[in-house]
Amino acid sequence: STAANSSKKGNTASGNTIKIGVNMELSGAVAGYGEQQKQGIELAVSQINSKGGIKVDGKKYKIKAIYRDNKSTTSGSASVAAQLVNNDKVQAVVGPATTNDSTAAIPNVTKANVASVSPSATDDGYTLDKNGKVQKYVFRSCFDNSYQGQTAAKFVTNTLKGKKVAIIADNSSDYGTGLAKAFKKQFSGAIVSTQYFQEGDKDFNAMLTAIKNKGFDAIYAPGYYSEVGLIVKQARQIGIKTPIIGSDGMADPKLAQIAGNANANDIYYTTPFSTKSADTDTTVKSFMDAFQDKFGTEAPTFSALAYDSVYMVKAAIEKAKSVNSEDIAVAMAKIKNMKGATGTMTVDAKHNPEKPIAIEQMNGGKVEKAITVK
Amino acid sequence: MTHLLQVDHVTQQFGGLKAVSDVSMTVDAGELIALIGPNGAGKTTLFNMLTGVNTPTSGTITFTTAKGTMKVNGKRADQVAAAGMSRTFQNIRLFSDLTVLDNVRIAMTHRTRENFAETMLRLPSFYKKEQAITDEAKALLKDFGLERIGRSIAGELPYGEQRRVEIVRALATKPSLLFLDEPAAGMNPEETAALMALIKKIQADYDVTVILIEHDMALVMNLVQRIYVLDHGSLIAEGTPSEIRNNAEVVASYLGGAPVAEG
Amino acid sequence: MKRNIRANFIWLFIMVFGFVAIDAMEFTGIVNTFMENAFVTVGINIILAMGLNLIIGFTGQFSLGHAGFMAIGAYATGIMLQTMDSPIGFWLSVAVGVVIAIIAAIIIGVPTLRLRGDYLAIATMGASEIIRVVINNLKITNGPAGLFNIPQYATWPVVYVVMCITIIMIANFVHSRAGRAVMSVREDDIAAEAMGINTTKWKLAAFVFGAATAAVGGSLHASYIQTISPSEFGIMNSIAILIIVVLGGAGSLTGTVVAAVVLGIIDTVLQNFGTLRMVIYALALILLMVFKPGGLLGRWELSFKHVGKKGARAE
């Protein structure tokens, strides 16, 4: 911080720009997800600026996003975080995408008193320190694993009336395994088999053949669209017809493309962001349209979550009436009923967004309906 | 009396080929012996067995020094070398990226000790030991007139010098028995003469028994005391140079009409 | 003797000077967290690459399994600090990591070091992947989610001092009877055996030593970054360390330090290039190797043995 306001902690915007640092996986193993998030951020930033920016104490600020690549590594993330908060002097950080990269950034943003919002760090413990106390500067715009996994379990029991489930989970990050764990904890029926796959796997025939005759009513497949799409495809091709339930990592238009429309039947996934709700929700609709305009494709969940992360920063600034990062962090914890593309959210005591969760049902490659779950 | 080296009925089989078949021989301390024979007779193969590079298919090799008796077959080459047998190779095998001095010092590894603590902490005892190793290596090089190339990279030396360094390196292991595989190959008559002087010197000054393989009859006949002749894997003759020179079988299979310098 | 002591003092002076210089810069705020991060990353990379250079550059054994040993150290620290949150706990965890890594290195090394060249590389890579998969599926390691909120005991002074100790130890190893023995294995193992060197033993010694330093590097990484997960210890991470070794010059410790610094600078600067970062990095890597095929320094080493002594010929 500069000498002028050295009494104050954190970074304060100078001139009439508010800087938002983006600590993102733009290369490396999960660059695909980082790229989608970057698009959401770009959209949010350009929208906000074209509407005149953010007004604080009567002064209008434009926002500027500074994108830095953490190479999908923890040390890259720690370094990028440090550069953003110390050298670029940003007022808030958005990102990184994965839990591990996000936790690696915590010490450095904390030291600099800058809030960071991860669009997709889903591990339950992400916002907490090791004593279970909430981390003051750490936020997210996505659900934690427990909430989503438990919701899926409830849905299988209550709505699908499933008694036996086979789980196929992504084993390369906390996401798949965390969801699977939460699901198992909540689910009252039997788990007939739990299988794991790795990010980038393409062949699931062996696994599916192995579980095919285990007599399950549904498959729970927490993971990302790139692999789950293939699971759906290959499952249907070898004749597994049971419902396949997944998580928000599946909520991507590419899911049906990869699975093939003909195969994408009886698919359900938990998601904060329902393309269906565009019919009723103007915020969602405007996001969807703007995204389609700007990038020529339907908006994926990752983009929506990142988009909302930027809006969380905006909301916090407006609430704090300050362009100081410390103030922004304090205000962010108090966000209430912020309308976002992924629903109307309130930041709870653990810095998790409380927002309604939806379950989308896909048939023939199309989302048929969205079921809101409490 | 026990022999320095006793070879009993050793055989080396490669698939269907008996490269060495049922060879027995003895070597006594202080001797200078040549092993000759046509190309492919099994000379190098025999050397390989004697020095632990290959294990014989059958037969026994016993090596006896003041330190004790050792059954060579079944031992690794480094154990054999540590026991006191050292060698050079038909195709020079120097540590070619290292200096000549290091080549020699490496050969002293097995008979020197530096413990972990003194190495890591650079205790005075470490420097003392290093100095001793270096001094000994330098002295050895000096003795063979190689001290000026101590810091040269071994692989960059002319062929003849590489051969000499290889011999000196073998000597640095403090062998009681030294094997030289074609030390004069690729040398001109002048260099060969110098090599002979060198071998004599080793024998005299270092108390080493020498066995060498050589096709240069001028060298063999003038230098050695005893000759073993191998052909098709078997020993066909054994004797003094003059006996061998006049052995009809050896002449027919090996020497031919080649002019052989008189002893 | 005097010459050696003088050289040692120069080294000591440089190391102390480096420490004081960094400390002063930290104190005056010239170095902020970002630069400190870069320093520490370079420091840890030096520790890791030193060990690998010993194995690859000096002993000539192509190991691609460094990340596995690093993981062992990292997880030892990550797990132990959960219950032993104290400096003693940290150092204890480093020691435990080293011991486990040594045991693992012996188990892996004894059978595989018989293999040659690329076959060894693949086998060690496989062994390292096995370690990673096991960690990925264990409960105590928290599976793929990894561990976070690891207390930070590996501050920059700790990393700096450990780095210096590692450099000294590896340099001392290399410049001794042991170093000559492993180099002879690299040059010609058949000739080495014929000179009385137990090649298996020396290969293993270097491999184990390298593994131990990898574990130390892993421990420091875990405690500095405070987050670890199995995905950080994959093949690509072994390769990242290999790149440092080769770029600096396999067989040059000075080169390793230089390469780690150069790559650290490149990496830090490229952080400003967003999406193009890795494209530029890749091109830089190709160009550096094409124009400096022996590595930046080849096998050259910085030495102070000649300092202050005219005409002295050191060895």
Next chain:
Amino acid sequence: MLKVSNLNVNYGGIKAVRDVSFEVHTGEIVTLIGANGAGKSTILKTISGIMRPKSGLITYEDKAIQNASAAAIVKAGISQVPEGRHIFAGMTVMENLEMGGFIHKRGTDMSATFDNIFAHFPVLAERKKQDAATLSGGEQQMLAMARALMAKPKLLLLDEPSMGLSPIYIQKIFEIIQTINEQGTTILLIEQNAKQALSIADRGYVLASGEVKMTGTGKELLANEQVKSAYLGG
């Protein structure tokens, strides 16, 4: 047939060959003698295109070849038995020989050549299927020579063909060289065994430190006092 004029070859900064000129006429045996490191092998490597000269001209059958690729030079009819044998390890003796005949079109009848070679080197016939790497030193030397003959060269470059051979075989190798020569192959020979080389050579050149010091017919050089004392062992 072959004319080398003012050849200079360097290894980095080291001048290995300086201003060397000599020629080989069709049907001759010409030998280059000289101490270790005189530059003999370097000259051969330059002729066969493995090394590039710094300056100078090499003409073969009236064509300049100093910039031709090694492959093109072999096709033009020059074969080399390299120093240090360079046999193809891991390939059998027979495969090595087939590689020697690589430049011939598929389907060329090589049986006469094979017969000729196996007549000269009966050991190789016995060892057709053996991995060439496991041959003894002398056997490898024979293989290297046989392999070069497979190309049916017009000009054969021999770099120390007698190295590592037994006395009886050294005799034989010189006989073989003479036979090959009589059968129409021109020969450029390098030998440590200068006495024998000169005795079968039509002409010889004496090299020292990269320069031609003397030239003459084989007989003249054999009789020369200087040559005698320096290269023939007194």
Next chain:
Amino acid sequence: MHTIMQQLINGLSLGSVYALLALGYTMVYGVIKLINFAHGDVYMLGAFWGYYVIRFWHVNFFIALVSAMVLTAVCGVVIEFLAYRPLRHAPRITALITAIGVSYFLENIMSYFFGASARNFPQVIKVHNYHLGGFSVSNVQVLILVTALVLMVALQLIIKQTKMGKAMRAVAVDPDAAELMGINPNHVISFTFALGSALAGAGGVLIGLYYNSIDPLMGMTPGIKAFVAAVVGGIGSIPGASIGGFLIGILETMVQAIGLSAYKDAAVYIVLIIILLVMPSGIFGKRSKEKV
């Protein structure tokens, strides 16, 4: 029983992918002793080429396959010329690092221009499942298997029967001596890269079709697995690469079949290590012990 048969088919399909890639590795390695890390990325290039020509030029599958092979062959030759040829006489590990650099470059430049996320490959061939007594095979699986087998046989013929094949072996052993036989090593090496890369390109299109999902990093994991396959089979050996590929495919499948999916990679590596300990040069690798 049916399940086992079905799994075997699964394993063979997966294995044929690895085998196709392993062939390219083994050829390049066999000739210049370089682990061509970028090989998996050349396969990715093939897949992307197939994707674009089918999607935007609407060519049929066969043309896509052949044109991808041509394109990747050219890429392979260019990569060799620019990145590896200058290092012909450098230590091999240097060339390995360059290969890694090339791999990074291809992955990231493709991400930069075409985006890093997965996309679906146009399904030009409609999938049919043939049900044969309880287990099923798809036409695409058959296509892949047959293509792989045909290419393997063709390759084996090239190596064993043509002069180029012989020249490849000679260059592999001793490029200098090969030159003295009238062989131009540069041509041979270019040819090797062209052939190996073409196979990878074919593999890319086939895999795109089979799994219907391609992305710039798709070459990484199969690349490494394929290299492992080549090593298991005995590097440099064509039948070895094929057998190694199938072996690993079947192994992975079987490990998953018994429910140990989380350990499938570990199992592959354990088997790899065991095979190498028993046969230090792989299954078909020649162990030419150095003669002293």
